[in-house]
Amino acid sequence: MARTNDPEGLRQRLVDAAYVAFTTRGYHSSAIHDLKREAGVTGGALAHHFPTKKALGLAVIQDRVAEAVETTWIAPVRVATTTADGIQAVFATIVSELERKGAVSGCPLNNLALELSREDEAFQAAIEAIFLRWRTAIADKLRADLRAARIDDFDPDAMATLVVAAYSGAMAMAKASQSVVPLTVCAEQLTSILQNRTSQ
Structure with a gap:
């Protein structure tokens, strides 16, 4: 070489x-x-x-997986007018890309979390740090919506956890079925929940 x-x-x-x-x-x-x-x-x-292979694995998680979550989820939510708009945009982009590829390989973060989190503390800490950053970004956007009176009062941290968990589960189902339907249903339901919280 x-x-x-x-x-x-x-x-x-x-x-x-x-x-x-x-x-x-x-x-x-x-x-x-x-x-x-x-x-x-x-x-x-x-x-x-x-x-070591572990050192390479940690670099993948801390560099590439973190970057993928930042680009796919965190940045679009931050720049959106509302959290609901950001979530809709994220799901629409992901569904469009999966339809273009014609296959669902799953969420990179979820795939590695399921395989590695229980067997190594360093992997677990690196993976949880990404999940925490992801949840925090959504919760911060929800707090901005609350301050702007775009939505009624509720727990932003709990809602952020629900959004991440719902997406993660929908992506796992989409991978199992090789269909984007679980993702489109999840997007509709999450958006409906947030829109029903809209301040009148």
Whole structure:
């Protein structure tokens, strides 16, 4: 394999390849030799950046999975006019992308949470930190809606937990059925709940 004078670029290739492998095939089902081949790197280069598979897994969670949640969920909710608008936009984007792909591989965060959270404290902490940031972003948006009197008073933290849990469950069902229907139903119900809270 060719040597590279771009160590950061090489590291990013490794994390990118591992992200795809770990969130689709699974962490334990992804062999190191396959990751080296898919990233186009040598064993020495891999060991230099990530001395263990766990180190690579943590980089995937902290870099790529966190970034995916930020881009897919947190940023759109923050810039939306209301929380309900943000949730509708997120679901619409995800459903459109899944329909374009013609397959549902599941939520990367959920996939790794189900596989890794119980077996390693470092993985558990990294995964929970992303869930916390996700819930906090939604709760903060709900508090902004409350301050602007767009919705009636209720518990933003509890509602944020419900939104994340409902989406996570709907995505698991969509993966099992290979259908976006659970996601569209979930979006409709969450939006209805928030719209029914709208201040008159």
